[in-house]
Amino acid sequence: MNGGMPGHVRDVTVPRTDTHARVAMAHDTGMPRPAGTLADLVRSLTDVLAAGGIDEPRREASDIVAALGYQPRFWSQVAPHTAVEDAFARQAHQAAFRRTAGEPFAYAVGRAAFRHLTLRVDSRVLIPRQETEQLVELVLEYLAGRNDAEVLDIGTGSGAIAIAVATEGRPRRVVATDVSADALAVARENVRSVSVRGLAAGVELRAGAVYAPVEGEVFDVIVSNPPYIAYQELADLPSSVRDWEPSAALSCGDGGLEVTRAILAGAPAHLRSGGLLALEVDERRARDVAELAAATAGLSNARVLLDLAGRERFMLATCA
Numbered sequence: 001m002n003g004g005m006p007g008h009v010r011d012v013t014v015p016r017t018d019t020h021a022r023v024a025m026a027h028d029t030g031m032p033r034p035a036g037t038l039a040d041l042v043r044s045l046t047d048v049l050a051a052g053g054i055d056e057p058r059r060e061a062s063d064i065v066a067a068l069g070y071q072p073r074f075w076s077q078v079a080p081h082t083a084v085e086d087a088f089a090r091q092a093h094q095a096a097f098r099r100t101a102g103e104p105f106a107y108a109v110g111r112a113a114f115r116h117l118t119l120r121v122d123s124r125v126l127i128p129r130q131e132t133e134q135l136v137e138l139v140l141e142y143l144a145g146r147n148d149a150e151v152l153d154i155g156t157g158s159g160a161i162a163i164a165v166a167t168e169g170r171p172r173r174v175v176a177t178d179v180s181a182d183a184l185a186v187a188r189e190n191v192r193s194v195s196v197r198g199l200a201a202g203v204e205l206r207a208g209a210v211y212a213p214v215e216g217e218v219f220d221v222i223v224s225n226p227p228y229i230a231y232q233e234l235a236d237l238p239s240s241v242r243d244w245e246p247s248a249a250l251s252c253g254d255g256g257l258e259v260t261r262a263i264l265a266g267a268p269a270h271l272r273s274g275g276l277l278a279l280e281v282d283e284r285r286a287r288d289v290a291e292l293a294a295a296t297a298g299l300s301n302a303r304v305l306l307d308l309a310g311r312e313r314f315m316l317a318t319c320a
């Protein structure tokens with residue numbers, strides 16, 4: 001942005017809840033007046049965040065303006081005298097008030113970083129996680145040197161995996177599915193806003209459970225970060241996750257294995273010979289998933305891989 005005014009600020013819209021209504025009310029009545037410079041704005045946001053009990057309010061204020069301005073993290077430090085539009089200041093204050101109500105940062109600012117992408121996110125989709133960036137890396141390693149691969153992403157949410165694979169791996173085709181029409185609406189926005197250059201068919205978004213939207217089709221890669229928390233484990237999650245992220249994205253039946261089992265069962269019919277199945281898994285059940293894969297006729301070489309923190313978080317298998 002060359003130190004100028006933020007020119008591509010978008011409206012942050014989330015379904016209204018009581019919390020959001022309270023936030024909006026605070027925003028309407030008690031909001032500090034928009035400041036003239038970025039430094040003034042960060043000071044004002046810091047006051048709001050500190051009063052709301054946010055840890056490290058100044059750092060968070062800097063992060064809010066950087067995220068909303070599509071700028072690097074230290075933008076407010078390196079360009080403190082940048083003039084700020086009122087609309088941007090209002091949006092930043094709204095995000096700060098949402099943070100003080102406990103909303104996750106990514107929802108409050110309406111976007112999340114994922115690999116090289118900045119994705120639109122709101123409460124209809126899971127906030128893409130760092131370990132999922134690693135799942136993408138595993139798929140890209142498989143795709144290296146293959147230019148005509150077809151990839152299926154089951155449970156695409158924001159579209160994070162599908163769009164990252166489509167833009168970084170240059171497969172011929174990526175199909176992304178989700179059982180949630182709300183999630184697909186977010187993915188559609190992200191697919192539209194990210195230029196998927198060089199990809200013949202782009203990312204195709206389809207609604208439906210597991211393999212229902214790809215009846216009779218085969219792929220070189222099936223990748224998924226399915227819901228994998230057992231219902232009874234939801235209570236153990238931090239409230240910032242449990243109370244804000246969509247429960248259908250987090251948890252499922254059969255002790256968190258319902259969707260994973262369905263993906264495993266249908267994989268041989270939807271993978272070409274030599275094709276890759278790559279799943280993100282709960283570390284408590286990674287070996288169970290590998291055993292289930294090994295016991296699935298048509299799948300071989302089931303293996304568990306570690307994330308960067310050394311946890312068993314991925315299960316890969318090959319179609320015989």
Ligand SMILES: C[S@@+](CC[C@H](N)C(=O)[O-])C[C@H]1O[C@@H](n2cnc3c(N)ncnc32)[C@H](O)[C@@H]1O
Nearest residue numbers: 126128155156157178179180209210225227249
């Ligand atoms: C853990 S989120 C993953 C979202 C995204 N892929 C990511 O990694 O950030 C799981 C997604 O699977 C979807 N989902 C849940 N059950 C499903 C099913 N039976 N078939 C297809 N998608 C499902 C949810 O709506 C949610 O978007």
